[in-house]
Amino acid sequence: MIRFLYRIYQLFVALPVMLVFSALTSIVTIIGCTLGSAHFWGYYPAMIWSRLMCYVFLLPVRVEGRKHLAKHQSYVFVANHQGPFDIFLVYGFLGRNFKWMMKKSLRHLFLIGKACESAGHIFVDKSGPRAIQQTYRQGREVLRHGTSLVVFPEGARTFTGHMGVFRRGAFQLADELQLTVVPVTIDGSFDVLSRQQGFNFLTWHPLRMVVHAPIPPIEKSPENVRMTMEKSYQAIMQDLPSKYQGFVENPDQ
Numbered sequence: 001m002i003r004f005l006y007r008i009y010q011l012f013v014a015l016p017v018m019l020v021f022s023a024l025t026s027i028v029t030i031i032g033c034t035l036g037s038a039h040f041w042g043y044y045p046a047m048i049w050s051r052l053m054c055y056v057f058l059l060p061v062r063v064e065g066r067k068h069l070a071k072h073q074s075y076v077f078v079a080n081h082q083g084p085f086d087i088f089l090v091y092g093f094l095g096r097n098f099k100w101m102m103k104k105s106l107r108h109l110f111l112i113g114k115a116c117e118s119a120g121h122i123f124v125d126k127s128g129p130r131a132i133q134q135t136y137r138q139g140r141e142v143l144r145h146g147t148s149l150v151v152f153p154e155g156a157r158t159f160t161g162h163m164g165v166f167r168r169g170a171f172q173l174a175d176e177l178q179l180t181v182v183p184v185t186i187d188g189s190f191d192v193l194s195r196q197q198g199f200n201f202l203t204w205h206p207l208r209m210v211v212h213a214p215i216p217p218i219e220k221s222p223e224n225v226r227m228t229m230e231k232s233y234q235a236i237m238q239d240l241p242s243k244y245q246g247f248v249e250n251p252d253q
Contacts, residue, residue: 006058007201014056025049026111033118039147042119043097050092057202059085059192063093065211068182074148075182075214076174080163080236081152082189089186089209090150098148101139101170103155122149124169139173149173153229156252161190163237164250171229178217183232185210185239210239 025045032041054061069075077098079090100121107113107123117123122138125131142149151170158164174181191205212235218224237245 003204006204010057010201014058017056018053021049021052023111026115029115030111030118033115033120038118038120039097042099042121046091046115046119048092050088050090053088054085054092054207057192058204059188060206061089061093062206062208063095063211064209065213066095068211068213069096072146073180074143074146075180076143076170077148077150077182077184078153078166078170078232078236079150079184079186080240081154081157082161082186083157083193083195085189085192085207086152086157086186089189089207090184093209094150094184094211096148098150099142101135101149101151124155136169136173139170140177143173143177143179153232154250154253156250157195158190158248158250159195159252160248160250161194161244162246162248163233163240163244164248164253166229166233168225168229171225171232174228175217175220175225178220180214180216181228181232182214183212183235185212185236187240190244212236212239 025048028045029041032045075096077090077094077096079086099119100116101124102116102121104123104125107117120142122135122142124135139149149170153166153170154164155167156164171181173179187208187210188205189207191203192207193200193202215228215231217228
């Protein structure tokens with residue numbers, strides 16, 4: 001009965017609110033970034049929108065470990081990718097102004113894609129070596145100007161709740177600029193909305209985000225990249241529920 005009522009609530013209350021506020025947030029972001037600072041307008045409207053989405057869908061949120069972060073320091077945040085609510089969780093509750101590194105295909109989303117472009121988020125283009133280098137150049141510029149970067153190193157959402165392999169790009173950027181990497185565990189997003197084809201109702205489940213201890217660079221080297229990637233992977237996995245522990249190949253990677 002409770003599940004049925006929650007679905008009715010989603011359909012007639014939460015979903016309309018989400019659509020309206022998503023459109024409004026995108027419009028405010030586009031106009032604000034055009035007329036003012038993308039640093040402000042590219043973050044705060046979306047942060048408020050993300051928190052609202054979690055509250056509207058009645059999903060409790062718990063955040064751990066933000067005490068590890070120092071003010072006014074740039075980080076490369078790397079997180080596992082469980083589902084769409086990862087965006088709301090990180091944007092709404094990380095408490096840090098940042099830019100996303102996201103799939104190029106997201107640029108084509110109605111209004112949201114344009115808002116992300118206006119905000120200065122980085123679209124990952126894998127169409128060729130030149131395009132990949134351009135993506136890295138954008139990432140370097142973001143980090144050199146004191147803004148943090150958030151990346152899902154798996155590159156795609158999980159189909160099972162388990163973690164896939166990590167790609168090296170974010171870790172290579174951090175190594176090149178000698179920046180600290182911060183692993184972030186996202187837990188509960190897959191249980192709320194697993195990866196399926198077509199429309200699906202949400203399942204009520206608490207959301208949890210763990211900000212792990214930063215991993216500072218040791219020296220600029222391939223070994224530092226490998227070590228940081230392995231430490232990040234293990235830190236993120238150790239805070240996942242036991243049912244999602246262990247590597248499972250993601251065919252989308």
